[in-house]
Amino acid sequence: MAYGIKWSPRAASHFEDICDYIAKDSRHYASLFAKKIVSIIKTIPQFPKAGRIVPEYNDENLREKIYENYRIVYRIKDEIIEIVAICHGARQLENIL
Numbered sequence: 001m002a003y004g005i006k007w008s009p010r011a012a013s014h015f016e017d018i019c020d021y022i023a024k025d026s027r028h029y030a031s032l033f034a035k036k037i038v039s040i041i042k043t044i045p046q047f048p049k050a051g052r053i054v055p056e057y058n059d060e061n062l063r064e065k066i067y068e069n070y071r072i073v074y075r076i077k078d079e080i081i082e083i084v085a086i087c088h089g090a091r092q093l094e095n096i097l
Contacts, residue, residue, distance in 0.1 A: 003045035003081045011073075011083040018070070018086060040065050040072060041083060048076050056093045 007015075015037065023030035044051065044065065051063035054073060061076040066089070073085040073093065085093065 003048060003076075003079055005041060005045060005081050005083065007083045008085075011085050014086045018088075036067060037070070037072065037086065040067055041074075044074060044081050048074075048081055054093065 015034075019030045019034050022033055049063065051065045051072075051074065053060060054062045054064050062084075063074055063076065065072045065074075069089045071085070071087055071089055071093070072083065073087070075082045075084050087093070
């Protein structure tokens with residue numbers, strides 16, 4: 001099955017905020033971070049169930065990939081992979097979704 005990718009407005013906002021925060025110290029590292037996150041997200045449709053089930057929710061269709069200290073949380077819904085959150089691993093997820 002071919003999945004499309006959709007970003008929730010909240011996830012897009014989180015992503016921009018994180019990149020802006022990193023850019024305060026280094027625009028170069030902010031760019032590298034953004035490229036890596038986008039690269040990971042582009043691979044999700046190939047094997048959507050490869051990400052681990054988000055432990056706080058224990059929902060088969062709510063999964064995450066980890067990059068450094070960040071969680072890329074996505075939902076498998078019909079033929080869409082919805083990116084629902086990108087957050088630092090130290091943040092509580094229930095405040096984000």
